[in-house]
Amino acid sequence: MTDSRLSTFKYVNYLWDKEHAEKLVGDEVGLLLYRSNLLGADLRLTNYGGGNTSCKTTETDPLTGSNTEVMWIKGSGGDIGSLKKNGLAALYLDKLHNLKNVYGGIEKEDEMVGLFNHCIFDLDSKAPSIDTPLHAFLPFKHIDHLHPDAAIAIAAAKDGERITKELFDGEIGWVEWQRPGFDLGLKLEDCLNENPDIKGIMLGSHGLFTWGDTAYDCYVNTLNVVEKCAEYIEEKVSKSKVFGGARLMSLDETDRKNQAAQIAPVLRGFCSSERHMVGHFTDDQRVLDFVNSNHLERLAAMGTSCPDHFLRTKISPLVLELEPHVDLNDTAELVSKLEPAFVAYRKMYAEYYESCKHANSPSMRDPNPVIILYPGVGLFAFAKDKQTARVAAEFYTNAINVMRGAEAISEYTSLSRQEAFNIEYWLLEEAKLQRMPKAKPLSGKIALITGSAGGIGKAISKKFLEEGAVVIINDMDEGRLDETVRQFDKLYGKDRFTSTVLNVTKDEDIRNAFKQAGIYFGGVDIVVNCAGLSISKPIEEHTDEDWDLLYDVLVKGQFKVTKEALKVLRKQDLGGDIVNIGSKNALVSGPNNAGYGSAKAAQLHLSRLNAAELGKDRIRVNVVNPDAVIIDSKIWEGAWAEGRATAYGIKPEELPAFYAKRTLLNETILPEDIANACFVFVGGLLSKSTGNILNVDGGVAMAFVR
Known part of the structure; x- marks a missing residue:
């Protein structure tokens, strides 16, 4: 994992500007922000709002005047691509470690989140995120936790642990899937203690942790790991039929856009049965390869693996059973064709909620799909605003990349429905939703x-x-x-x-x-x-x-x-x-x-x-x-x-x-x-x-x- 591969990066962007970085020497937080923004600029490395970055510095404790170690980490709800200092949480590292003394076990771990606030060093901090202990319990100065498509493809593969060990010759550790939180932080610490020479850790079905002694070392380590994952996957993809090969051909671009414009208002009407939604359409080639494939129905029904993907895109998409060239001008006929699919989706979602809910689960949310796939035409996403819909489409496109890679190297696996539900209806996520500002009068219009x-x-x-x-x-x-x-x-x-x-x-x-x-x-x-x-x-x-x-x-x-x-x-x-x-x-x-x-x-x-x-x-x-x-x-x-x-x-x-x-x-x-x-x-x-x-x-x- 050295700099020897810098000139050969093919699947990630090496953006580090040495001259700019030298101006930040001595400012570790500035270098954290610089590194974060570079990583967030490449959607192959992480999605909007996804992932987390951190650094550890020595600061003067305002209460004692003595030196103390402080961890700076992306705060809750931020985006590393646009991260600024006011988007960071700064916490006493020793206090975070002392939380281990009061940890009551995995059934109590959600209660630990409230204790993060007692560890805050900088009173102007953003609210600490659930990932805080994952960074705190690893001893490295600079840490990246990202959701690269190539890494998640391996993490979501049926035999991802074996592939990781063989591909990296033991230099990357493995931790099985577990919902993010305090206990997962302890699992990462255990993994490092058992494998002290590793350069990173793969989280099953989730993402990647990498690190370095400097911001630059961390950045290059991250790129090298992701590059190696992508290189391995692309070699396998080149020798296989992606998604089992094409079942049908796409319409040409003009006809795709015309079909999308015709059907979008009808889809929006169905998706807005509880509140007005705003849509986003994409006919990205990666999407078309997926929606036109022989394995579409099997893979779409499985849903996504990475929790960040899932939170944005729901349990599974709705696949339209429409031929791409069908005449959409007769609105009444189109509605009659589509209505049963939406009724069935809402029924499926309600059954999913009822079968997985806990005694303290929040009420069932909107049962309409977020992602709608139209073979031969593209992908529609519907959400409360354009940005949320666009980002959901980007996340599902990343999920497609994950499925593509996992299927090429092994067999794709997704979260169980219960695990998916536990993420979607997590009380901490519900609390975050409740803190959202009240919608404006024309929201969704x-x-x-x-x-x-x-x-x-x-x-x-x-x-x-x-x-x-x-x-x-x-x-x-x-x-x-x-x-x-x-x-x-x-x-x-x-x-x-x-x-x-x-x-x-x-x-x-x-x-x-x-x-x-x-x-x-x-x-x-x-x-x-x-x-x-x-x-x-x-x-x-x-x-x-x-x-x-x-x-x-x-x-x-x-x-x-x-x-x-x-x-x-x-x-x-x-x-x-x-x-x-x-x-x-x-x-x-x-x-x-x-x-x-x-x-x-x-x-x-x-x-x-x-x-x-x-x-x-x-x-x-x-x-x-x-x-x-x-x-x-x-x-x-x-x-x-x-x-x-x-x-x-x-x-x-x-x-x-x-x-x-x-x-x-x-x-x-x-x-x-x-x-x-x-x-x-x-x-x-x-x-x-x-x-x-x-x-x-x-x-x-x-x-x-x-």
Whole structure:
């Protein structure tokens, strides 16, 4: 296990920057964080949120002034790829060892977790994780505990212990599967005491422990062990039929995406029977190799082995019994085909819960599948938010890698159903779930706001994101859309939104926008028709082109987007919200406004007609009527502002004050005001209201609905 293999790494990434590391010399915690971030950057080494890293340092005890040994370790719930110092727990090492004196045996080990807090050295520490004793009881300065696919493939193989011993010539120890906790830490210590020259320990069905005297030695040791595991597996894979060979061929990429977009809303509807879920789709080649294979049903039914994989992906996935090329356009027929599979899955999950539960087990959780496999098409994951769904898909992809390797070298084994249940319904995990922040009002909701790179549309998108939704932002102005994407990426991150070019007068753009919503998030719940433009001219100056443009964008655009949205909303069968951005001009007559005002009136009545028609689908249709939203609004650029100023006999720059003064509240209307009004309709408090109009105009008496 020396540096001699550095130039030959093929299955892991060697990322260590000697120059950067030298700047951290003397800062062991800094080197721990550096090493952790490098390891977390390679998903072949560990998943998001998975694994744990630590180091031990000598610090001055603030209570005695004497030197004391402190262990720094990733705290509960963190991710080593993005780990910072505030994500570490720092604990007195001697106090952790003293816990052995009060340990009451394996039946009491969960009680030990509460005692970790009595060992904290740094009062700003993150909560210590369940893995704390696993690191504390090993004497090495730097320790990595990771879940590399290649290592778990050996750990989950039927004869993994023999393979480990032979492959590493006794340099890697073996500890049989045991749930993480205090007792497992003692087992690791025993393994080392019995084999003092080992360079690491393989945990059956779980993962890998490696170590070193320095951060660099630990890093290289970890890479060398994983590289050797992967090299061994790939040699075996090259001589075997992966997953028993292919049973069928995948659709081509375009057809896979089309099928995914068609079926995702139906799957989401079933998976959201207890709460709204957000989806993720992947047709990664590793997934396709698995879902198209002869051994799919046998291996999928076995579930995963590594507890980190299992916690994210549930007892087993749901495999769809659908041909990849089947026509999915008939929603009723598709639902009738899929419903029995979901009923059977929920029944299986309930039986699993009842047969494995303990007297103090938490109540049964959502019985719907997290992972859904569609042969020939790919993998769908559904969870409370996009990030959780994406990570679940990544974890299951890692589980596929594990099964692939284990089957090539031996025979894959998974956790027993009872062990799986004991992990899933572990009281410590339940306590962690109970500490999670309360869900925001729009959590699990998916929103498409047309024209969302503009002033009002962008404000609505931001409001919905802040209230927990994910959004599909769009605009016909590609430059403005690109700038909004950059801004949103910094503010919210890529799991919170996706983007597409959308001109609401183009059928293909509209179809593509909802296809994007289906593939990226699983469907849509909220549609806000916000895209617009304004033309202000005396009637004698209005052209046919002006008239057609206003009606094509405002009226026909609203009609087209709503019509396409309805297909997705009905597939989900979860109800939904359509909010149309109207105008005070829909209700109030004024000069130089024949085209725009009449188009807004048509939008308003079209909304009422839609509300009357779609109530049976639990789809609410409501209208927000703004007036004079000048700030950051594209429609107030150029000719429109000049036209309105001319109509009122004032200068364009006087418009904001003019509009404010004519209102009952003497207020300027901002894009955020319109966003708040939209949220009022979709936030849950008005779930039994439809066909309404909400004026946001500062109070214009002529626009009162009467």
